[in-house]
Amino acid sequence: MALTGKQVRQLRSLAHHLNPVIIVGKGDVNDGTVEQANEALEAHELVKCSVLDTSSLETREAANELAERCQAEVVQVIGRKFSLYRLSQRKDIEHIKLV
Template sequence: MALSSSQTRYLRSLAHDLSPVVLLGNKGATDAVVKELNGALDIHELVKVKLSGGDKDERKAQIDFLVDGTRSEKIHQIGHIVVLFRRNADEPKIALPR
């Protein structure tokens, strides 16, 4: 699902006040983290994730692994924080603008 620029801006504004739900440790992005993140996306749809340390390439690899593993979309990234969104097909909680 491709989001429009207005939908992305709206989701970024909603994510501003969120606290990170998933924190990556020293091992980085693993299958267990993807499983936990799937559960969080099912419940919240919009989730903030705090990445483990490392350079830009390592963080990008972690984000790509999480996005591919959860079939979500990256909304925004600043430093070690990334915001992911996945629409709950059964019970959508966030009403997106057109």
């Protein structure tokens, strides 16, 4: 699902106030990180992630790899942080209404 420019701007503004819930560290993007990201995306649809200095991946590389493995979209990459979005299949949460 490709996001339009307007949708990306909307998601970036929503992600600005979030704290990182996924941390990519020395183990880079491993199965545990992917599982944790999938759970967070199902629960919230939009998550902010952080890449530690101990990771061998650059922030953009980590964002692209995690997004690919989670079937998510990279919303934004700034410094050592990035945001991911994926529409949740859960019915019991409030979904983000994209413009």
